[in-house]
Amino acid sequence: MSVPVAPPAETPATSRQPAYRRVFGGSYSLAAQGEPALWVCAAGLVVCLTMIVGLLALVLLQGSFTFWPLPLTELETRDGKRHLGEFTREETFTMGFAxxxxxxxxxxxxxxxxxxxxxxxxxxxxxxxxxxxxxxxxxxxxxxxxxxxxxxxxxxxxxxxxxxxxxxxxxxxxxxxxxxxxxxxxxxxxxxxxxxxxxxxxxxxxxxxxxxxxxxxxxxxxxxxxxxxxxxxxxxxxxxxxxxxxxxxxxxxxxVRRRLLRIGNYELTNEHFRWIADYQIVPGSEHHPQWAAIFERIAWGRFYGIPKELWVGDERVAVGPQQTWLAFERHHPAVRKRWREIRHIEKHVIGEINRKMEAARLSLRRLELDLQRRLGRTDVRETPQFRHAQAEFDETEKRLNEAFRQAQQNIERLRAENAGFRLVVTTAEGDDHSLQLADIVRAYTANRLTRREKFSVYLSRWWEFLSEEPREANSEGGVFPAIWGTVAMTLLMSVVVVPFGVLAALYLREYARSGPAISILRIAINNLAGVPSIVFGVFGLGFFCYTVGGGVDALFFPERLPAPTFGTGGLLWASLTLALLTLPVVIVATEEALAAVPRSMREGSLACGATQWQTIRNIVLPRAMPGIMTGMILAMARGAGEVAPLMLVGAVKLAPELPIDGVFPYVHLERSFMHLGFHIYDLGFQSPNSEAAKPMVFTTTLLLIVLIGVMNFFAMWLRSRLTRRFAHGQF
Amino acid sequence: MTQQPPAAVPQSPASTDGDVPQQPAFSQPRPAAAKPPLPDETRPPATSRLHRIALGEPIQAEIHDAVLREDAVLEFDHFSLWYGSKQALFDVSFPVARGKVTALIGPSGCGKSTLLRSINRMNDLIDSVRYEGDIRLNGESILGRQVDVIELRKRMGMVFQKPNPFPMSIFENVVYPLRIDGIRNRRLLKEVCEQSLRGAALWDEVKDRLHESGLGLSGGQQQRLCIARAIAGAPEVLLLDEPCSALDPIATAKIEDLINELRGEYSIVIVTHNMQQASRVSDYTALMYLGRLLEYGPTSDIFTRPHLPETNDYITGRFG
Structure with missing residues (x-):
């Protein structure tokens, strides 16, 4: 672009010559042009977006297809074997004469x-x-x-x-x-x-x-x-x-294309999956048998086969695929109902009995410790008080044992009823295999499903995933305890970290006189955010679990020792550890929010005769609330996604007992818990059946992202609500 | 892209140059903003007060007798103030008349606002502030250690240069002083709200939206809301720190009308840069310069028959 350069101006003699005259045209530096910066910034944004969208899309796609029922394929390989299963994925490799x-x-x-x-x-x-x-x-x-x-x-x-x-x-x-x-x-x-x-x-x-x-x-x-x-x-x-x-x-x-066939039938084949290259298949042998069925079982993974006969007791009630399948569909719900009844008895009735037994034992032990302390000697079992208590305990024990025996009988009866129901299934190789109906969680004839039925299987699997406990080393079943544990831990963590963080930030920003001490403190807090999270885990284990927890046990639960109550990893210590981890986030965000409150508002309030606390409570905090909530959201997102420290302070592979449930005292802070992040790690790296676990990794990741999203969304909703309440819709 | 004709630009600086000799004094006061050169550059008689002040010598403030005859609500008694090691106010002594409007004028940085903020001890918020001398409200010192600052501020109302309504509803803004006192009586709150808003000439404009945010009002309305808030606690003294500097002329006129209406009911101290405003709204005017009080007297005298030539120079725009 050519800009006419100004000729040297003919300045009147009376006027002063300016020391500098602006340059017009020609000699702009590159930095003065807006465009390169614009392109660089836009490129940065595009790179960021690509990464974020790519990651989310990958998780979403992989995660949401896990539960879709795939068709069953039967084929014969050139080595003469026949296989039945689902093709789960395919890849291409290059093959040469070598x-x-x-x-x-x-x-x-x-x-x-x-x-x-x-x-x-x-x-x-x-x-x-x-x-x-x-x-x-x-x-x-x-x-x-x-x-x-x-x-x-x-x-x-x-x-x-x-x-x-x-x-x-x-x-x-x-x-x-x-x-x-x-x-x-x-x-x-x-x-x-x-x-x-x-x-x-x-x-x-x-x-x-x-x-x-x-x-x-x-x-x-x-x-x-x-x-x-x-x-x-x-x-x-x-x-x-x-x-x-x-x-x-x-x-x-x-x-050459090869496909991964999920062949199941682990007890017969010793493998869950098999790679099958195209040239291995006998041409024309690949087909979708109409009555081929998938059986998802409590143990041993999936079973693939064609239903042949159904036995009730010694009587064969159905023969042939169609008959058998109809009979199966007729009998299966009742059997499963009885099975759930057994689970209920095991979990609640027997659980209750065990709890009572433990409570009685603990109270006896407490009495013993108490007597030991009062009498100053260890041999107190012969004292009349202890004898009396011992007698009571024996009585209770007898009663509970009786109840236990009854429950056991109930279970035996139901088991016996269920045991008669057997399904004989023909595998691809032509062998007959007998399955207990009670062991079958879900079954469907995949190739006969209409789109609507497929969708219903898909939804039912999702529901199972969200609401059931895991089985098969976490690679099957649901993740409900992990969801529950994640939410409980995150909420508890927020409840702890937000008040402390806000109070600390208030002191730093509103009360403390700025000086070197405060600056050092601030730097220390900021640096805390850079400490690797595993270090917090180690600290949590050493300090919370062993020191504090050990002290709590010695003080309040001596009768349970040497079994630890609070002296080991648990929900409370995990929450506190993560609260410590996210504290800097909250403090820094809150401080920034407080600093953004204009000085004029503080002065206006003080000039009205308000004390500093009144000013903080009425003016500063409401005004800073959105920023504080932002800090809380960041802390929650950080805490919910953290795994490394949790491995040390209480997250476990399998914990069917929920940290919050209907049993007094309802919140069991000492219990270890399952966590979605840890669950992902466990599925991905600790699973014996890694091929089956892989899609579950994506699905669990999807769930964790959705969960964090929901929690953030809730916090944002809360933020806007609070903001409205405090500031009447201004922000 | 259109380009400016190249010749147009370089010629412009020559026209408004500072070398042109100073125009003779205007017959009317003109805003202080039109910056004349510093006093010692122009024509400094060696004996000039301004010169002596610049040298740091103590000078005697010229206080008109009419002021001393008034009933004083506030008295400054040899009041000096330092920000750290820098002294901002030098030995200021004068009374403020009860029920009248007193204006503080003077060039930027002369200590008007500092003096005003000393009255309700807002300066205490700054860590390094230190003062000497005394300020008395109704004959009682307000600077002593035993004085409760919160109580003191409750007896004052203050309006700031920039409107600073709180992020709450108009209603809550107005009754904020009562809320602080813990008043929960809804009827009383409503009554005070209406009274204050009427007092601040804002009632008619906002009576239908008392529960909307105070931040949604225009600048002038916000400032009147702040005045309503300041008078809601029935203060003894109303402190106005350049209340109109951020407002347009119409809003300014409204605030000035309001000050005229509040006259008599409250003792008002107003800091202003605008000498026309001072002459319009105040009964008494104090002229300050570099932390010292120069002259203090009835506004009509200050603006028409000042005792000191320096005052005449300032109000006619020859320095400041």
Missing amino acids: ALATLEETEREAAERLLCPALRRYLQRLVENDRLEPAMQEAAKQAAGLLERALLEIPAVASATPAEQRRMRAELQSLWRERRSEYRRRLLDRLRESLERSDDALLELLRGIEAKYQSWLGQSDPSQVMASLRDDDATAFAVWSRPVLQLLAVDVRIP
């Missing part, structure tokens, strides 16, 4: 058929470019070495004396010197001929050479090894050609 050696006979043939066209194309290209002959010469040079090595690996030769071996190598070399140009011409001719004809012709050639070569390798008589080369021209040609071809084909690689 990989053929590791394959079984039948699979090698199929793989060769796949590779041959690629080899033909490759060689044809060499021919077109007149590169075949030079390439072959090059290969022949290296082939001699290969061949010598192959020779020495023939068992008969390998066991010969070194002198003999030397002689054979020399003979081999002289043989090639003699014949190699002829063989090269012959190989060239045969290749050219087969290239012109068809893939099959090439394959034929390769197979012929390979067969002769293999039979030469397999000779057992050492004298015959060289003799067959000398006398049998066809064998000699094959033996010479084979390594040459191998070297020529070394660059020929084709992409």
Whole structure:
């Protein structure tokens, strides 16, 4: 852009010359142009957005498809085995001729058929470019070495004396010197001929050479090894050609698809998943059997098969897939109901009995400790008070044992009722396998489902995921205890951290006189935010769990020792540890919010005769409330997503007892708990069935993100509500 | 993009240059903002008070007899104030008349606001402040250690340069002093609110939206809301610290009318940069310079027959 430059102004003599005149046009520096900065900033934003959106999209996509019911595929592989299962994912790998050696006979043939066209194309290209002959010469040079090595690996030769071996190598070399140009011409001719004809012709050639070569390798008589080369021209040609071809084909690689088939039936196959490459499948064997069913079980993972018979007691009530399936659908709910009843008895009735028993034992132990302290001797069991209590305890124990026996009987009865219901399922291999109906959580004939039914299975799995306890080493079932634990811990943490953080920030900003001490304190708080979170975990374990918790146990729960109550990881200590971890976030955010309250408002309030606390409470805090809530949201998000310290202070792999439940005193601060973040770690890295756990990792991550989102959303809603209340809709 | 004609720009600085000789004094007072050169640059008689003040010599303030005859609500008695090691007020002594409007005028940085903020001890909020001498409210010292600052401030109302309504409803803004006292009687609160808003000439404008935010009002309304808040606690003294400097002329006129109406009911001390405003609203005027009181007397005398030539120079715009 050309801007006319101002001519030196004709200034009147009376006027003063300015020391500096602005420059117009021409000589802008790059920094003065807005555009580069704009592009750099926009690029930064785009990079950030891409990363965030990419991460969220990955989690969302992977996580939300986990529970969608996939069709069941049955297929036969070339090794003669039949498989039934769900294809869960696929990938492509590249395969070359070198990989053929590791394959079984039948699979090698199929793989060769796949590779041959690629080899033909490759060689044809060499021919077109007149590169075949030079390439072959090059290969022949290296082939001699290969061949010598192959020779020495023939068992008969390998066991010969070194002198003999030397002689054979020399003979081999002289043989090639003699014949190699002829063989090269012959190989060239045969290749050219087969290239012109068809893939099959090439394959034929390769197979012929390979067969002769293999039979030469397999000779057992050492004298015959060289003799067959000398006398049998066809064998000699094959033996010479084979390594040459191998070297020529070394660059020929084709992409091959392989799919991961979830085959289940772990007790029969010892694996949950199997990779199946396309060439392994017998063509045309892949199909979707109509009555193939998936059985999700309490233990051993999934079972895939076709229902065959249903037995009730000794009576076979249904035969054939359709009949059996209908009968299964008829009987299964009742069986599951009884099963849930058993679970209820185990969990609540027997749990209650155990609790009472423990309470009685503890009160007896308490009395003993009390007597020991009062009488000053350890041997108090003979005192009348203790005898009396002991008698009472025995009485209680007897009563509870009776109740326990009854509950046990109930369970036995229900179990016996359920035991009669058996489903016989035919696996893909044709074996019959008997399943207890009570062990089946969910079953569906995947290939018969309509879209609506699929969706209902999908929803039912989601519901199970959200509302049930985990099973199968967390890779199946639900994560309800983990959700509960995460929410309880995060809320408890917020309840602790926000008041303390706000009070600390109020003192720092409103009351403390600024000086070096306050500056050092502020720096220390900011640095606290940079301490690795695992350090907080170590501190929490050492200080909260062992020191404070140990003290609490000695003071309030001596009768339970040496079993720790508060002296080990638990909800309370985890919350306190995370509160410590998030304290700087709250303090810094609150301080900034307080600093943003205009001085004029404080002065206005003080001038009205308000005390400093009245000013803080009526003017400063309401005005700073959105900022404080922002700090709280940040702290909650940070705390809910933290895992490392929790591993030390109370998060566990499996804790069916919830930290907050309907049993007095309702909030069990000492209990260890499950946490979604830790659950993700456990699924991803500690699961014995990692393929099955992988989709669950994404689903759990999705859930954790949604949970944090919901909590943040709630906090934001609270913030806007509070703001409205305090400031009448101004902010 | 359109370009300015190149020749237009460089010529402009020559026209308004400071070398032009000073115009003779205007017949009317003009705003202090039109900055004349510093006094010692122009024509400093060696004996000038301004010169002596600049040298740090003590001078005797010129206080008119009419002032001394008034009943004093406030008395400054040899009051000096330091911010750290820097002295801001030098030995200020004068009475403030009860039920009258007293204006404090003077060039920027002369200590008007500091003096005003000393009356309700807002300066105490600054850590490094230190003072000597005394200020008496109704004959009692307000500076002693035994004086309860909170009680003192409850006897004063203060309005600041920038409107500072609180982030609450108009109603709550007005009754804030009562809320602080713990008054919960709804009827009383409503009565005081109406009274104060009427007193601040704002009632008619906001009576239908008392429960909307005070921050939603215009600048002038906000300042009148602050005045309503200041008079809600029935103070003995009303302190106005340049209440109109952030307002447009119409809002300014309204506030001035309001001050005229409040005259007699309250003792008002107003700091202003605007000498026309001082002459319009005040009964007495004190002129300050570099932390000292120069002259203090009835407004009509100060503006028409000042005793000191320096006062005449200031009000006619020759310095300041």
